[in-house]
Amino acid sequence: MSHQTVISIESIRIACRNCTLSSLCLPMGLAPEDVERLDGIIRRTRPLRRGDRPFQEGERFRSLFVVKTGSLKTFAATRDGSEQVLGFHLPGELIGLDGIDKGVHACTASALETSAICEIPFGQLEELTALIPSLQHQMYRLLSKEIGHDTDMLLVLGKKTAEERLAAFLLDFSQRLHRRGLSATDFYLSMSRHEIGNYLGLAVETVSRLFTRFQDDGLVHVERKHIRLLDLGALEAIANGQGPCRHQQQQR
Amino acid sequence: MSHQTVISIESIRIACRNCTLSSLCLPMGLAPEDVERLDGIIRRTRPLRRGDRPFQEGERFRSLFVVKTGSLKTFAATRDGSEQVLGFHLPGELIGLDGIDKGVHACTASALETSAICEIPFGQLEELTALIPSLQHQMYRLLSKEIGHDTDMLLVLGKKTAEERLAAFLLDFSQRLHRRGLSATDFYLSMSRHEIGNYLGLAVETVSRLFTRFQDDGLVHVERKHIRLLDLGALEAIANGQGPCRHQQQQR
DNA sequence: CCTCGTTTTTGATCTGGATCAAGGGTTTCT
């Protein structure tokens, strides 16, 4: 029995490490001793409960964070009091990158559900990336990927209709889950309709109506926050503006 | 006379180097010998004419580019044929960062007017940043700054009215010019109304009407593409949603 | 099991900005 316990703890530890490090080193095939060094600077943090904030807008920037389990959102406040949701973050994803430039966090992160994250002190990570070229390259790629995701969102917010936005959102979620080996068609949306609307630049009511519409059209099955995508092809067509009800889009 | 020519070429070279390198090393106070090494990998390229494209969406990513003079836009095509302007780029600014992740450019860059740029082969830059910690740090900062600018735009496109968007756009331009030591209140908009609208998620007609309105209200003086900002305070108030005609903004 | 607060849904109405239309300006090419 104690033997079993030891095995169990060890396997958890390995699982945990893999999950934490995967976004940093998996795509590169980092050498084992370098993985060890990277692992050395990563700090376990206490588990987060819904609403807990690993960092806050305006706070001094010290570390990046990796989502281990659960999910978080990031958001920034506007001058006039409202807030803009900037992103939702799933296991394996890195957050806090926007604080590097000014040394101050540019947004607040908040757990959407019970979650676990790891902290990576950025100063130590910088020292390490200077020594390990492939890790440096991976950091550049991660920062660039973030830029790419942001510009995708610019396109969504700048040009797409409400219908296209929600379809694109669901597909983005689906793909990110798939990349982590989770189901791409059947998942849990930990954020509220309000937060989805805020993220997509839509009113709550519009989001709710669209879910109903998508369900009526047989594209998805919605039950509270559990979503099942029934027709990925049709969703893609909608997200790309080739959906059924598109009278040819004028280039604004 | 030949003496004068030599001086002139040398001063141009210095001016050019300063301008090219400023975004990479000015904020850090890089050591002179490191500036020399960085300068060594920077390639002069032929001058661009309006419409020339230093790189194109889908093309293999090899280099970053620094704007020396003039201005460029970057844009990406949507599946349905239209395009989204992702940014306008002024002297001293770095473009091409979104290609690092996938090794392929994610957008196209196009000169808005006669412009000069420099090319920085990214492979060589990576080697250099691994050797020069402060340069590596500066690269992280530049990538992070880009993320910050993108998230600012997400906020603009997600939450702001047409009026607020144009005011924010003019102020952003003003600040970026100011940072390069140019006039913050009196400048030339090298892009068309159409391109401004595309960037801000607005129709051309709306942009045109807003310029007229701002001029009528005494906020700016517009003469074709020459703009003079007359009341920065009022523009900021508008950009922040505290403008005159704001019935308190509901948090969507 | 009930109560109170929050979230979601549905319906009715309103509006900011898109779209359509058309005239005058400016640049480019021949």
Add this chain to the structure above:
DNA sequence: AGAAACCCTTGATCCAGATCAAAAACGAGG
């Protein structure tokens, strides 16, 4: 200079999605 191709502006109309309103569904705490 003449013409073809944009670019910018202004006016009139329209509509996707916001806003307002209110009922239903949930969920946490007692």
